[in-house]
Amino acid sequence: MAHFPAPPLSADDLLVLLAVARTGRYTTAGQQLGLNHTTIARRISALEAQLGGRVVSRADGGWELTPLGTRALTAAEDVERALGGLDARDDARVEGLIRLSATDGFSGFVAAPAMAALQERHPDVRLEIVTATRQASQQRAGADLEVVVGRPQVRRARAVHLADYALGLYASRDYLRRHPAPETLDDLAGKPLVYFIESMLHVDSLDDARRAVPGMTDAVASTNVYVHVDATRGGAGFGLLPAFLADPHDDLVRLMPDLVAQRLPYWLVARPEALRQPAVAAFLDALQERLVAVRPQLLGAR
Template sequence: MHPRSRPVGEDPAPPPPADRSGPDPRRLRADDLRHLLAVARTGRLVAAADALGVDHTTVSRRITALERSLGVRLMERGTEGWALTGAGKAVAERARAIEDALVDVVDAVSGRDAPSLHGTVRVSAPDGFGTVFATPALARVRRRHPGLLAELITATRQLALHPSGFDLALAIGRPPRSRLVTEHLTDYALGLYASDEYLARCGVPGTLADLREHALVFYIESMLQVGDLDIERHLPGVTPAFSSTNVFAQLEATRLGAGIGVLPAFLAGRAGLRRLLPGEVDIRLPITLAVRREAVGHPAVRAVRDALHHEVAERTAELLPEPPGPER
């Protein structure tokens, strides 16, 4: 196979040694550096190609050309996608200045007073939190920077299992040690909720023991990837009668009277559901914000991170409402 060919799923051939006099800066192409940065941020050739508006073979060819010019391996394929080598990290860190300079050039000829952001930023988040909090944060960034493309992937999953394919991720719980740069974003509350129709038909539970006589709505235990959401931790001995991997399906099932839902307060409050046993069941879980190390310094990622912090700070009452007093 020709050394310039690098199909998806195969390791690249070792780059040929550089000239004895060392790499020549005149042979380097700034566009090749942009391709390197795109793969570093996404961990995938196809995702990088989508962000750049080219096909994945072009991305592979450009990075191989850059490695040949420098005489060093810049990326390695692992079980979780493509990652930068030590030399690749050093090159990428310096290449960001070139990428930022290209954006400044566009701003200069466009007559913009403030620098704008371009490119694509991909965010991964749980279904509920991603829709209700990450979406408005991304919309705010997009209004300020129309040249920026925002992508939101929603799924309630374990952060450590998916360390690539995103620039910034939000996850429930505190992640184990990983290669990601993480920080605590906010806590949020879950409680027991039901519709008035369900309570009129099935009665109001007065104690935790009474829950065993009711249908519970929650996640599918065998498919749950987030340990902090394990129902046995919070309601021992209670088995959900209606389960779904999607929190909006759980919300709708609860609203339609399928059972008592264990739901985030920021969703249940909007649906007009009634809170049950607030003194006994008031679950608080953290949301972790994680960034790929290669993307920490990227202006678009910083802008989204700041917007997320602003969003949760402005809406703390939705995330952590005061539990209602005991029912009489």
């Protein structure tokens, strides 16, 4: 029986795989490519039939590449580069949507200004931010990048240490006029604390910081660090706050900096295929520029 060579893989199907790999969702991939959900699913099925195996599998809230899909992705990226080379110019623009999951403080102080600077050079790059304070165990489906507090435990993703930031104990000047300033850790026993909701906090580094101020009583607790800052400024108690958010406020005083001085790490988690996107690469460069510029403020040096 004669054996005929298999036809070459469809470039269109490979580009569909590339879009699904980058977004984690059929619907979002379809929006990027101008296709409906059914067509995306059909193209993926056609590619799987030709390759003889699954290229994507269900993940939490989306799709992730299988080992076969990861190998096919290389061919998909070759197709994208070849098509891009047809109209390549020295001033080729960078465009696309970046999805970031990050903490409130990092999002506001680092990511948003970095994106503003990037858009001055590449106005067609867009950023979507979902704020969350968590320690990654597996990267969130649909996010290109994730910034977490503490070293993450991840599979099939790349983790990179970005920067450290200082956490200190603060109170408002008005509050200190009405209540004596603590001088030792023992003085904090029973005092009102403004911090994260303990039962909802599953980040080892932030738990360790809380244990640095033992015996305090929750006064205002929130999942949002900007609420911590405003509650402390409003006189709700002693806030355990990031220095880069608290120090700019003249009405806040840092207390016992030699006794309460926690340093916590920001880590970046990224899918390998996301790192190959020009828009993501450009955004990471902008993040690094911003982090270098604000390193003294992150570490609490006024």
